[in-house]
Amino acid sequence: MGEMEQLRKEAESLKDQISAARKAVHDVTLPEIVSGTAVVGRVQLKTRKTLRGHLAKIYAMHWGTDSKLCVSASQDGKLIVWDSYTTNKVHAIPLKSSWVMTCAYAPSGNMVACGGLDNMCSIYNLKGKDGNVKVMRELAAHTGYLSCCRFLNDSEIITSSGDCTCALWDIETGTQKTIFSGHMGDCMSLAVSHDFNMFISGACDYTAKLWDIREGACRQTFGGHESDINAIGFFPNGNAVLTGSDDGTCKMYDLRADQELITYQDPSIMCGVTSLAPSLSGRLILAGYDDFNCNIWDSLKAERVGVLAGHDNRVSCIGVTPDGMAACTGSWDSFLKIWN
């Protein structure tokens, strides 16, 4: 038997082992556990603020840890930092490349980052001495587009890329400390755990992976989606993962049971999920879709309990403030809306 054939057989056997192990702990389903729980009442959120200023499609937004400032990225070639309480623009940062796909706010509030078809992650210092916002570092090494980035702290950032890898960078030296490879398709999205020890990635190979940041290793792989995973996030208790896909569904996977708990789907939904964010308790999941809407799901009962309708084009990004007080949607219609 050639080595390839041997390896193929071993792989099949291990896959069967994993399937069996998952089945062995599948003693009940989430719907069965919550059969006695009532669905949450209809959730009607109103637009409280509209952030106007971008001149083209908005591709990404991210809240700062103060739940007041947020950053957005648009293909008009600008990063805008907004005071969401007043709708004032705190910073309007012109970008070298207008083909931006992601942005991030550092937990400290000192920096923002962005990247896209330039294959780079550019870090901007918001607290420079002379008050001007300048590029602090250009992290270049990915051989594909930058789909997502998230700061761990002021000196480390994690990126996901169309080159099928994710990376941990040392911002000071501008080098990749760790490369996370294993996905067989473009990495589209990532989210960092609350304790900053792990992160999850969603990719065009239809899987989500859980990574140990310090070990540089993939711990778990979750399948089941029938198309690209565009959005990913941690459930607030840190023990489950939420994914949104081009197959029109969102799923929740439990990390410790190592399998899918439930799918959020409706036959009337025929378009892809672009973005998602859980509410503070996790009971609500807000998901943005290609059909210009955002659906609000009861995460335990898997029923739609509300809709955010107000954008005139695709909802490309969504984020809930760390204090849970509001949700922000960003759209290809060039506006951001704050809802609660």
Next chain:
Amino acid sequence: MTQLPPLVFCGRDPMSGKVCSSSSNNVMQARRAVEQLRVEANMERIKISIAASQLVQYCEEHGRSDPLLTGIATSANPFKDKKSCVLL
């Protein structure tokens, strides 16, 4: 039934981004894939009855302080413009 990705990807090498056509590259990839599957097969899993009930418990404990779920009083809503009277 969850599906796992294919064993070998005949195309772009995820590590280098280069198109791989040599058989030795495929063997290396296959070895890495098998090692990864071993790591994933070895994890300790807990029963869904425990995992899911803890999830439900978390929602119940934190639901009362979830502003989007409970609603926010106008006076406590930083995004709502508060109307104030001015005495002329």
